[in-house]
Amino acid sequence: MDAPASPSGRWDSLIERAYRERRRALYAVAFHVLHDRGEAEDCVHDTIARLLQHGHSYTEARGSIEAFLTVCVRNEALTRIRKRANRSRIERERLGGEQVEPPVDAPVVERAALQQALQSLSAPQRETLRLAYYGGLTHEQIAARTNEPVGTVKSRLSAGLRALRAYYLARGEDV
Amino acid sequence: MTAHIGESAELYALGALSEDERAQVDAHVVQCDACAARLGEAERTVAAMEETGSSANRRPRAWRFPAAAVAAAFVLGLVPSGWFWSAQQRANAYDADREGALAAMVSSHFSHAQFQPLAAGAPKAKLIYARSGRWVYAVAQTGKPLLLEVREGGKAVPLGMLHVLGGSAELFVRDAGTGRSFVLNDGRRDIERVSLPAR
Structure with missing residues (x-):
């Protein structure tokens, strides 16, 4: 994330502390996407190092620094896996091999508790959210895959995530 | 910008x-x-x-309304008898209303505030509310049905009983009036209160 540097890096010590305390959880976030121990460790380390060295977009208005780091790590992991998928696609095309689905679409076992949360969404919201969350696809890739307009995909993702927030809040969780 | x-x-x-x-x-x-x-x-x-x-040990509860819970609460004397039939009537309407409730929550901006205890043993409870003021949604971590009231001009207006869903109770109110102070009552007294910021 090439975010503008935060003024005076006043959040850096908080980021470092959150990283020390939440290291294992952040590693799990990266691993869920990458399915590779070494790469997951690199991903977390690189994310934190870049936030501290090149600045970031965290401000107080954003709230939870842990959630901010979770999303930073996940986005970095997704960037890595998209690049990996792109490299293998180019490689295959050069070698004249047949086109195969990118590895991000590998079947995943949906975790039971989250599956139940997703049941609170409408079917189109749920399916679109799954393609983003489990499939790691961008909104444009989802639109291409589902033959839906980009605007529709964006609305479903946005409304779907807000519906999930309502679900968690109603269960008494602070989100 | x-x-x-x-x-x-x-x-x-x-x-x-x-x-x-x-x-x-x-x-x-x-x-x-x-x-x-x-x-x-x-x-x-x-x-x-x-x-x-x-985390395997955090299981979300099902979104179902057990009407039996209100009946059981009535039998156990937890709910004033006058409430029983009206609560039952609302219960039937409530299931159908849930979809609408979630839809309303998704299509609007909302905030939430914690109830503050007025009596010992008050369960943890929060009020989720539309910033437009259109609806409120009360959730309490209790298996007992509580009465949600809004204070308007010094008088208490009952909004309805919270529906018990396993270990928690909840109520969605589509039109909660203009009052900004809400209380939960256990049938005998007010046990907790929350005041929302003025609009």
Whole structure:
């Protein structure tokens, strides 16, 4: 994330502390996407190092620094896996091999508790959210895959995530 | 200032934006607190999804209304008898209303506030409310039905009994009136209260 540097890096010590305390959880976030121990460790380390060295977009208005780091790590992991998928696609095309689905679409076992949360969404919201969350696809890739307009995909993702927030809040969780 | 990020907040948190699109969001949220707050909400939701997924002992409860719970509460003397039939009537309407409740929550901006205890043993409870003031949603961590009331001009207006769903109780109220102070009553006395900021 090439975010503008935060003024005076006043959040850096908080980021470092959150990283020390939440290291294992952040590693799990990266691993869920990458399915590779070494790469997951690199991903977390690189994310934190870049936030501290090149600045970031965290401000107080954003709230939870842990959630901010979770999303930073996940986005970095997704960037890595998209690049990996792109490299293998180019490689295959050069070698004249047949086109195969990118590895991000590998079947995943949906975790039971989250599956139940997703049941609170409408079917189109749920399916679109799954393609983003489990499939790691961008909104444009989802639109291409589902033959839906980009605007529709964006609305479903946005409304779907807000519906999930309502679900968690109603269960008494602070989100 | 660059354009507000709108739906891109949720797309950013879900990882559905490209690197360039993310950079645009980053550039905006450092100078716009409203968009940073929306992005923060989306990030906390994704963090909750990650946690829900990785912890086996946190099971969400089903979204079902057991009408039997109100009947049981009545038999056990937890609910004043006058409440029983009206609660039962509302219970039947409530299931059908739930979809509408979630739809209302999704299509509007909302905040939440914690109830403050007025009596010992008051369960943890919160009020989720539309910033437009259109609806409120009370949730309490209790298996006992409580009565939600709003204070309007010094008098208490009952809004309804919370519906018991396993270990928690909840009530969605579509039109909660103009009062900004809400109390939960256990049938004998007010046990907790929350005052919302003035609109």
